[in-house]
Amino acid sequence: QKEVEQNSGPLSVPEGAIASLNCTYSDRGSQSFFWYRQYSGKSPELIMFIYSNGDKEDGRFTAQLNKASQYVSLLIRDSQPSDSATYLCAASMNSGGYQKVTFGIGTKLQVIP
Amino acid sequence: DAGVIQSPRHEVTEMGQEVTLRCKPISGHNSLFWYRQTMMRGLELLIYFNNNVPIDDSGMPEDRFSAKMPNASFSTLKIQPSEPRDSAVYFCASSLFRGQYFGPGTRLTVL
Numbered sequence: 001q002k003e004v005e006q007n008s009g010p011l012s013v014p015e016g017a018i019a020s021l022n023c024t025y026s027d028r029g030s031q032s033f034f035w036y037r038q039y040s041g042k043s044p045e046l047i048m049f050i051y052s053n054g055d056k057e058d059g060r061f062t063a064q065l066n067k068a069s070q071y072v073s074l075l076i077r078d079s080q081p082s083d084s085a086t087y088l089c090a091a092s093m094n095s096g097g098y099q100k101v102t103f104g105i106g107t108k109l110q111v112i113p
Numbered sequence: 114d115a116g117v118i119q120s121p122r123h124e125v126t127e128m129g130q131e132v133t134l135r136c137k138p139i140s141g142h143n144s145l146f147w148y149r150q151t152m153m154r155g156l157e158l159l160i161y162f163n164n165n166v167p168i169d170d171s172g173m174p175e176d177r178f179s180a181k182m183p184n185a186s187f188s189t190l191k192i193q194p195s196e197p198r199d200s201a202v203y204f205c206a207s208s209l210f211r212g213q214y215f216g217p218g219t220r221l222t223v224l
Binding site: 034042043044045046049051077088095096098099100101102103104105106111 | 144145155156157161163167168204206211212213214215216217218
């Protein structure tokens with residue numbers, strides 16, 4: 001069982017709608033959580049991180065963390081075609097004195113004009 | 114500031130040949146990661162260095178793979194001998210605190 005689970009999609013949303021990307025993790029020792037955006041043929045790009053329960057907002061992006069449910073989500077408001085990409089969720093935990101990071105498989109988002 | 118630099122960007126080689134991938138992390142970052150990405154398996158961590166010391170190489174597939182970090186500004190990932198199943202995109206990433214910053218990747222094709 002993969003430690004960080006994501007639906008591979010594709011998730012299709014109309015332009016202007018809210019895109020909701022979800023991620024679950026299995027290790028309760030996970031402390032920090034990251035969302036990366038990866039355009040086709042490009043490298044992953046860090047867009048948000050969160051480590052406290054609740055919401056964290058940055059522009060059109062909101063990351064949500066619920067440690068009790070072991071659930072992380074990313075909301076993208078007013079979705080644009082340029083948001084079409086694969087979104088990778090990652091969880092970090094302290095392992096042997098260093099931060100071990102595990103990535104999910106990624107969810108492909110398609111924003112339809 | 115320049116981001117993570119990787120070379121070559123593309124590599125096509127024949128089975129059995131040695132392949133060396135290179136990475137220059139962001140100046141000041143103390144952690145360096147090598148990943149392999151395929152459609153089937155996603156992003157897999159191969160090895161992680163902290164302050165130039167290998168910390169976790171449990172993701173290195175087998176003895177054909179080796180990685181070095183002789184100083185804070187340079188790392189190599191070597192595959193010898195290469196096999197067709199090694200075909201993938203290899204990313205190097207560096208980090209200081211939270212989050213990793215990825216290089217553009219090397220697309221490796223082994224024929």
